[in-house]
Amino acid sequence: MIGQLTYFLRRALRNMRLSPVLSSASVFAVGIALALLAFFAIAVLNVQRVTESWTADLAIIAYLDQPPDGATLDRWLVEIRAYPEVATVTYVSPQEAYRRFQERLGRDADLLEGLGADVLPASLEIRLKPERRQDTAAVVERLGRNQAFGELHYAREWLERFEAFLLLLRTVGAALGGFLVLAALVIVTNTIKLTLYARQDELEAMTMVGATSLFIKLPYLIEGALQGLCGGLLALLASFVAFRILLRESLGSLLLLTGIDTIHFLPPLWQLLIVAAGTLVGLLGSLLALRKFVRFCQE
Amino acid sequence: MIELFNIAKAYQREQSALSDITLRIDKGEFVYLTGPSGAGKSTLLKLICCAERSTRGQILMDGRNITRLPTRHIPSLRRNLGIVFQDFKLLVRRTVFENVAFPLEVQGRRRFEISKKVYQVLQQVGLEHRFSHYPLQLSGGEQQRVAVARALVADPLVLLADEPTGNLDPDVTLDIMEMFKAANARGTTIIMATHDRGLIWQFPRRVITLDGGRLASDERP
Numbered sequence: 001m002i003g004q005l006t007y008f009l010r011r012a013l014r015n016m017r018l019s020p021v022l023s024s025a026s027v028f029a030v031g032i033a034l035a036l037l038a039f040f041a042i043a044v045l046n047v048q049r050v051t052e053s054w055t056a057d058l059a060i061i062a063y064l065d066q067p068p069d070g071a072t073l074d075r076w077l078v079e080i081r082a083y084p085e086v087a088t089v090t091y092v093s094p095q096e097a098y099r100r101f102q103e104r105l106g107r108d109a110d111l112l113e114g115l116g117a118d119v120l121p122a123s124l125e126i127r128l129k130p131e132r133r134q135d136t137a138a139v140v141e142r143l144g145r146n147q148a149f150g151e152l153h154y155a156r157e158w159l160e161r162f163e164a165f166l167l168l169l170r171t172v173g174a175a176l177g178g179f180l181v182l183a184a185l186v187i188v189t190n191t192i193k194l195t196l197y198a199r200q201d202e203l204e205a206m207t208m209v210g211a212t213s214l215f216i217k218l219p220y221l222i223e224g225a226l227q228g229l230c231g232g233l234l235a236l237l238a239s240f241v242a243f244r245i246l247l248r249e250s251l252g253s254l255l256l257l258t259g260i261d262t263i264h265f266l267p268p269l270w271q272l273l274i275v276a277a278g279t280l281v282g283l284l285g286s287l288l289a290l291r292k293f294v295r296f297c298q299e
Numbered sequence: 300m301i302e303l304f305n306i307a308k309a310y311q312r313e314q315s316a317l318s319d320i321t322l323r324i325d326k327g328e329f330v331y332l333t334g335p336s337g338a339g340k341s342t343l344l345k346l347i348c349c350a351e352r353s354t355r356g357q358i359l360m361d362g363r364n365i366t367r368l369p370t371r372h373i374p375s376l377r378r379n380l381g382i383v384f385q386d387f388k389l390l391v392r393r394t395v396f397e398n399v400a401f402p403l404e405v406q407g408r409r410r411f412e413i414s415k416k417v418y419q420v421l422q423q424v425g426l427e428h429r430f431s432h433y434p435l436q437l438s439g440g441e442q443q444r445v446a447v448a449r450a451l452v453a454d455p456l457v458l459l460a461d462e463p464t465g466n467l468d469p470d471v472t473l474d475i476m477e478m479f480k481a482a483n484a485r486g487t488t489i490i491m492a493t494h495d496r497g498l499i500w501q502f503p504r505r506v507i508t509l510d511g512g513r514l515a516s517d518e519r520p
Contacts, residue, residue, distance in 0.1 A: 007404070018392055205388045208348070209402040209449065210378035213371075296373045297349055 012222035015195070022191045023227055026285070029187035030231025030278045031238060033180035038239035038266060038274050040173035042247055045270075046263045047169065051162055058133070060126040060140060062149040067094060067122040076124065076146070085132035085139050090125040094118040121150070181281060184231070188285030192224055196293045207296050216294050220286050228282020232275035239274075240265060300326050301347065301457070301488070306356035308342050308512075316342045317512045320356070324490065326456075329483045331499050332492040334509035340492035343509070344459045347490070348380055349373045360457075378406060381450030381487070385462035387442045389434040395421070395445050396430040402453045420448045424478060440471030447478050451487070458482060460491040464498065476502050 016023045068076065073091055080089045092100075097120035102109045126143070128136060140152050196203065206216050243265050266274070306320040317339045324330055332340045345351040346358060349368055357366050365376060389398050396417055403413045421427040424444040434442050443463060450458055458479070464472040476498065483489050493499070499506055503520040 003410075004407070199392075201388060202390050202392070205390055206401070206405075207374075208350070208377060208382050208388065209405055210374045210376075210380075211401075211405045212374045215374075215405060296370050297352060 008218045008222055011219035012226060015219060015223050016226065019195050019198070022195055023223075026188045026191045026224075026227040026282065027230045027234060029184045029191075030228050030281055031234030033177070033184035033281075034232055034235030034274050034278050035238040035242070036180055037173070037177035037277075038235055038270075039242055039247075040169075040177060041270060042239065042243055042263075042266055044166070044170050044173055045266070047166055049264070051166060058127075058136075058154070060128070060136065060143065061153040062124040062126065062143055062146075063151045063153065064122045064124070064148060065150040066148070067118075068148070072148075076148075080124070080126060080143070083139060083142070085128050085135045086126055087129045088125075088127045090127075092123045092125055094120050094122050097121070097123065124149075181277065185281050185285050185288075188224060188227065188282055189288045192220060192286045192289035193293075196220070196289060200293075203294060207294065213294050213296070217290050220290055221283060224282040224284075224286025224289075225279050226282065228278040228280065228285070229275060230278075231282065232278025235274055235278060236266075236271055300324070300359075300361060301490075302357075302359040303343075304357045304359075306343075306346065306358060307354045308339075308346060308351065309354045315512050317346075317353075317509075320509075320514050322507060322514065322517060324488065327483070327486055327488055329479070329489045329504040330491070331504055331506045332490060332509065333494055333496070333499065333506055334515065335494065337511075338509040339512040340494075340509055341461050342512075344461050344490065344492055347457075348382055348459055349376060374405075378402070378453065379456045381453070381455035381458040383443070383446050383450045383458065383460040383463045385465040387434070387446045389442060389445055389449075391434050394431050394433055395426060395437070398434065398445055399448045399452050402449060406453060416452055417448075420452045423451075423481070424448045425474075440467050440474070443467055443471065443475060444478070447475060451478070451482050454485075455487060457488045457490065460489070462492055462494070464493065464495065472498065 077089050077091065080086055095117050098112070098117045101120060102112060105111060126139070128139065136154055140154060143149055143152055203216060247263065301324040303320050303322050306317055307315065308317040309315045320339075320343065332343060334340055342351065346353050347360075347365075349365055353366055357364055359365070360376070368376060390401065393401070399417045399420060400413050403416060408416075418427060418430075421430055424447055426441060426444055426448065429437065429441065434445065437445065443466075447463070450460075460479070463479075464475055467475065472495075479489050479491065480502070505517070505519045507517050508515040
């Protein structure tokens with residue numbers, strides 16, 4: 001079995017060596033298509049990280065007209081914690097709000113001099129469970145029924161827009177990537193077809209000495225898969241270089257503004273997917289090319 | 300044993316390449332298929348190796364009807380056949396050794412067995428010193444000897460040769476005929492298409508003559 005596989009692999013490598021230009025064309029076609037796809041994936045994944053970090057910080061703030069007494073506060077906390085959508089509820093007293101504001105102002109904290117510590121309203125910070133964030137509006141509506149809550153503040157609408165933008169980016173990436181992968185598939189198919197046209201006599205001779213269809217086709221299938229594999233690895237290399245030179249600088253500085261300190265390359269699973277996709281495109285390309293080439297009998 | 304019953308082959312409705320051929324070739328026979336160009340010699344050989352399907356009739360090989368043999372069974376049939384073409388049909392990107400070794404690789408033989416067998420056959424055809432050459436580095440006669448070596452390497456039951464000496468000079472033709480005679484002496488059935496009457500005179504064997512796709516005569520020496 002291993003001997004047979006080595007034999008077919010040797011024949012595939014030999015075929016590639018005999019047509020270096022055509023083989024390189026296939027490798028580059030797959031490489032370029034997948035590199036662009038990988039490039040998009042890096043951008044989308046990093047932008048997605050931003051929204052995830054923002055969403056994690058997202059809270060509904062219920063500003064209170066008057067700081068509540070202990071019993072009322074306890075009642076509200078118990079009531080809100082019972083909502084199925086709610087993960088945590090924190091009471092922020094006017095003093096705590098003042099301290100946080102001071103912290104945020106940093107060196108300009110002296111601007112607050114002369115103002116009392118109770119100048120800011122008390123509030124309740126309500127964080128939702130990640131899987132229930134789409135129910136924000138319903139929770140706000142329920143909280144609004146309590147007259148003691150003066151104003152309810154949340155940034156859902158803005159985030160929804162951002163997520164729509166992300167969806168658009170993902171869709172464009174997938175469509176463009178799909179189109180490019182399809183183009184690569186056509187190029188690989190035609191490249192292998194050209195190789196087969198050049199070796200038609202050889203294929204005929206093989207059928208005449210009793211070679212089975214699989215025996216003839218397997219080296220070409222391996223050749224296609226190897227070209228796809230090389231294309232996938234080339235795509236990873238190209239996207240990594242582009243990531244180091246272009247993305248990390250430009251997208252990195254943009255994302256820094258949003259609080260993300262570093263941008264990341266594709267995670268290992270995605271890297272594996274890119275290489276697997278390349279191999280699959282190569283394999284499929286040769287399978288399509290071989291469909292009508294190996295004929296044993298003129299019917 | 301090969302038996303043909305009322306074999307007909309038509310490429311188009313009006314054009315009949317073979318009509319009503321009935322004959323029997325016994326195991327170990329040496330048979331010439333002769334006749335003018337277009338008589339149907341090559342077509343008959345193609346039907347025997349299933350490169351084409353007959354329009355009518357049956358071909359039995361050792362009692363097995365191969366006329367409607369499913370495509371997936373054709374390779375196993377061909378492993379029992381050796382085929383030599385007028386234009387050699389060698390794999391030009393492979394060396395002499397690799398060309399001759401190919402039918403054995405197809406059969407999944409072990410490497411040391413392949414090497415031994417290929418060397419033996421190359422010795423028989425006098426080309427053992429050119430094993431590392433490529434076909435296009437050889438003369439026409441040498442290429443045909445490689446083709447014969449490839450056809451014989453797997454000890455086929457039947458050797459089909461389509462004008463194997465058509466492009467060769469008289470000395471090489473004699474060499475090829477000696478190789479066929481030796482293979483026949485080892486038990487291989489030989490069916491050789493030729494229109495070279497001189498060769499048939501020189502090596503007299505059973506002669507099946509076709510004319511216009513019909514069996515014109517069947518003579519034994």
